[in-house]
Amino acid sequence: MEIDEFGVEGWLNVHEREAKYDLAQSTITSFSMNELVSLTKADQTYSELDQQKMNYGWIEGSPTFKQEVSKLYDHVDPDNVLQTNGATGANMLALYSLIEPGDHVISVYPSYQQLYDIPRSLGADVSFWKLREEDNWYPDIDELKRLVRPTTKMICINNANNPTGTILDRNFMKQVVAVAKSVDAYVLVDEVYLPFDDSVDFAPIIDLYDKGISTNSLSKTYSMPGIRVGWTATNAELAERFRKYRDYTMICAGVFSDQAACLVLQNREKVLARNRQIVLDNLQIFKDWVERTPKVSCVFPNGVSTSFIKxxxxxxxxxxxxxxxxxxxVLLVPGEAFDVPGHARLGYCAPTETLEKGLEILGQYLEEH
Incomplete structure (x- = not known):
């Protein structure tokens, strides 16, 4: 099996420890455990951990975890939620379980590289559904209709898009579902970025389509990448199929990670309120900087934590x-990591002091170079 280097991960693996002003990440400012415990007033967290046996724990995720994740959707049974190693593990599980040599897959492009290079590595024929800057990084549904074939197995999307931050709203996703239904294709949507822009009518794919596969994690919207907890949310038939393949890719996330995940999800409203403030405040700082900085432009994201500057x-x-x-x-992710030269991913949801200083330095550097 041959696969290309993972552009964004390869870049960050080499360079992120060198950064003084890290504007490359797309996570909303990560929690420390102390901050999370303080926010949630969960004073018993560490005493509970002291009593916890460090065995395998709940293999698919604890009942509490499954129940809390199911609340994020309209009609997902907790039994159809499978815990994974982040959203990368969730995407890998879905693709590994369903894609075979010779299958036809359509992927949004640019996008998170997993969604097209893993299918290619598995022997699929991958067509790109291209996002274009002149269209505000929004895809054309007519292009999808031209790309789809009677043999199309899956359509892959990440919503919001990484790196551009573009959100495909409910009505648009319903059109995607109509195209998928016409050929009985699956729709896999990586949904790790929840929009904090109230004007956007966002809907998870599993709430719109029985053959939809929603993948998500606590890494981006919930600011807990360090526990490496994600999940798939599907219908019962797909969940049962995924179980077989999941046994080959992971055993469990671990008892501490599951406990921390439950703490975040049980206090979701407090976590999202904290993160909404960070996103909207920092987005305004970022917009003001772009407007006064020569040599930079941006199609601004819809209240999600990643942006793509030109x-x-x-x-x-x-x-x-x-x-x-x-x-x-100052660290950015170059556009070449997404096959879009002349651009860079800029994560504006860094701590505000880091963002302001990093943007000031970046603006000066662009002027000088």
Missing amino acids: METNESSENFCRHLLADTG
Whole structure:
């Protein structure tokens, strides 16, 4: 099995520890455990952990975890929620379980690289449903209709899109479902970025389509990437199929990670209130910076934690980002990691002080170079 290097992960694996001002991440400012415990007033957390046996725990996720995740959807039975190693594990599980050599897969592009390179590595024929900046990074449903074939097995989307932050709303996703139904295709949607823009009518794919596969995690919207907990939410038939393949890819997330995940989900409203404030405040800081900074433009995201800036530089965006990091300590993800040169992913939901200083340095560096 051959597979291309994972562009964004390869870049971050090499460079993220060098950063003084990390504007590359798409997580909303991560919690410390102390901050989470304080926010949720869960004073018993550490004493409960002291009593916890460090065995395998609940293999598919604890009943509490499954119940809390099921509440995020309209009609998902808790038994059809499977805990995974982050959303990357959830996406891998769905693709590994369903895609075979010769299958036809359509993937939004640019997108999270898993959604097209894993199908290709499994022998699928992958067609790109392209996002274009001149269309505000919004896909064309007529293009999807042209791409779909009677043999199309799956349509892969991440909503909101990584890196652009574009949200496909409920009405648009209903059109996607209609196309998928016409050929009986699955629709896999990575939904790790919840929009905090109230004007956006967002709907998980499992609430719109029986053959929809919603994948998600606590890493982005919920600010807990360190516990590596994600999940799939599907119909019963798919959940049963996934169980067989899941046994080959992971045993469990671990008892501590499950406990922390339950704490976050049981206090979801408090967590989301904290993160809404960070996203909306920092987005305004970011917008103000773009408006006053020459050589930068952006199709602003819909209240999610990732953005994709266009930069005017005298070198490739990859070289610019490499030199920027070496000279100033500011870290971005170059557009080449998403096959879109001339751009960079900028995670504006870093701690506000980091964001403000990093943007100031970046603006000066662009002017000088």
